[in-house]
Amino acid sequence: MIIAAALTAIIACNAPAVHDGDTLRCGAERVRLFGVDAPEVRRGKTPAEPLAYETRDELIRLTRGRVGCRFVDRDRYGRFVGRCWSDASPDINAALIRSGLATEYRRYSKGAYATAEDEARRAGRGAWRRP
Secondary structure: OHHHHHHOOEEEEEOOEEEEOOEEEEOOEEEEEOOEEOOOOOEOOEOOOOOHHHHHHHHHHHOOOEEEEEEEEEOOOOOEEEEEEEOOOOOHHHHHHHOOOOEEOHHHHOOOOHHHHHHHHHHOOHHHOOO
């Protein structure tokens, strides 16, 4: 029964703190967005990757107001990995990928967001922007 409960776990909060383009804090829980690979922000002496802060700002925009996340897994750092929604978007994960600022993390998502990434690529959004 504990496993079944974990698989259906949902957390919710108002205006979570955003760490970077694919991680937020909802109450005491750190949440990693399932299937999203966002550029890394600056860490120590390691410079930020291109579009890292734009991606973080987009996640902040998408998480204003009420946010909910459905449990998918725990990552190696113990973070809650989830599919999230908010007042601004019914699918925050897909919205970030569709913006072109993040890509699908296919190693884990197995193509769940392929359509969103294809849409960003075809439209030339974010990292897919044409010179």
